[in-house]
Amino acid sequence: MDKMIGKRSVQFEVPPCIIGAASVAGEKEGAGKFGKYFDIVEEDPLFGGKTWEEAESKMQHMAADIAIRNAGLESEDIRYIVAGDLLGQLIATSFGIMNLNIPMFGVYGACSTMGESMAIGSMLVEGGFAEYIVAMTSSHFASAEKQFRFPLAYGNQRPYSATWTVTGSGAVVIGRGDGKWKRKETDYVCIRGITTGVITDYGIKDSMNMGACMAPAACDCILNNFKDFGVEPDYYDKIITGDLGTIGQRILKDMLLGYGYDISKQHMDCGTEIYYNEEQDTHAGGSGCGCSAITLTGYILKKMRKHAWRRVLFVPTGALLSTVSFNEGNSVPGIAHGVMLECV
Template sequence: MGTKRQGRYTVMFEKPPIIRSYAAIVGEKESEGPLGAYFDTVCEDPMMGQDSWEAAEGQLQYTAVLKALDKAFLRPEDIDYLFAGDLLGQTIATSFGVMELQIPHFGLYGACSTMGESLSLASMAIDGGFASRVVAVTSSHFASAEKQFRYPLGYGNQRSLASTWTVTGSGALVLENAEECSEQAAKKCVRVHGITTGKIMDYGIKDSQNMGACMAPAAALVIASHLKDMNRKPEDYDRIITGDLGTVGQKILFELMREEGYDIEGSHMDCGIEIFDHETQDTHAGGSGCGCSAVTLCSYVMHQMEIGEWKRVLFVPTGALLSKISFNEGLSIPGIAHGVVLEKDG
């Protein structure tokens, strides 16, 4: 299987890529939440100057990639591959959004776990010697998600208390082979040290308004598998960060982890809980969408690691693998999660 494998689900890199730069672009509602000060750009126009919600989401990705490249003093032609995805059918926000960049492109779909998937594959490409610089980017948009998965905005439907609010935003990271830059510069950067790839988990839940419950088993599998593969404890991480389980999914996650013999309450953080203010913003169980974990990672999480507040983080975005077709056919909603180990030297 190769010396990079650690146990059944985990790979640790021989040449951990560095995160050269990152950018988070969000909508106005997200900027009004607790993490507002950490985002790069706030888009007050939800249409992003476009003619449709889908095109607006594509513009979010385009803007996030250009911002991340600009912060690294790079151009699109300096990038070997682009790993990108979104929530929409056939990932159309990505396809139309990044087309103008003309970067060799891998389109991905892992629902709200897509940032974990894109980071995993981008890091593998660099560690394997197939690329020197790679961009990972994902996005979501409240209006485009509501249009596809739920109800038109004009319908004014009542949302259940277990439901989450799809984040309008896009997060992008530039990953680079550490050997391409100076040793001094590399030491300042956060590195992707390894990944733990999840399996599709299905507990038979059919409530599309309670996706936290659908995704919690997948998150528990990845976290427990990673700790076992690495022979580590939750305390070995400054934070174990899930994507968008929200308040409902977090409680289920804690119960499932206790069944596995782990107590993660002291180190756990959920992007869906952190991005909105539960008391002042009407988002019910929290935030969700591909952009939720992406913008949280590319702002607050990276900031905490760069200033040395956190040294090691297990980043575990989660996704609910449903579509309009599967839901209308009465199928259950499987979940998936992807774990990424981030570490800061020194």
């Protein structure tokens, strides 16, 4: 079986399985649409720590612990962690999982990091380089505002195109499809294939309109998934993007229509759905690495195990900017990674 499909995709001969998952969320996320699905909703925004960065690290440690436990494993059973976050030099990840003493691949895909981590982890597992891996990421509203925007005390106004960075961490344990792990449930979600994104740049410089920056990358990834695997939108029960928000979601649908693909029946965006946008004053919706991660681990996987959806194309999206690039006047490129999920 040829595992390389088309220009950008990989199909797995023995699809790896997601055998454990965990979602840790903040209070605002717990009050949103998916609050009842999260494993932990913490009212303390510092998570018992002293700084916002420490809070985010604590979320990652909690998510990894719960996911490993839900998989019926110990930390010693995990061969690798593939993880990252939004903070400089991935400090939320490095400080968060340091005490687990598990070999780590640190990755950065901005808000697409969950998809990137799962894609790399799946190839490690299916390729025979690991029995079990953990793929995870996180974001925190306050740590992201501190690094990328303004101090919270400044109280700046936000345009309606802006999104609200999700406070949350999601983790999955991925095991070999033919592995030795014990099946505790009748149904599992496997990773049938992946489509790797490329960096797209339409010259947009508005960092308060991330959806417009990322929509072309989502379009490109979805389009290449369709072409590489020879499928149409109705092959999937859901096509779920990461954090385009209400504006980026409309742009994505319009762009794909231009290529002859109508995904309006299948499409859902984690950022658009995670909050009650008007009531919670989140404007265009949610964003951040944690947005797609906790929606996946808290909501999407549960829906699939209950057979509400059988096939899902999960497409986390990321805006590849930094404070340096933005202050130097550069545009905001985007990237998206596709993960093909299937209930077995």
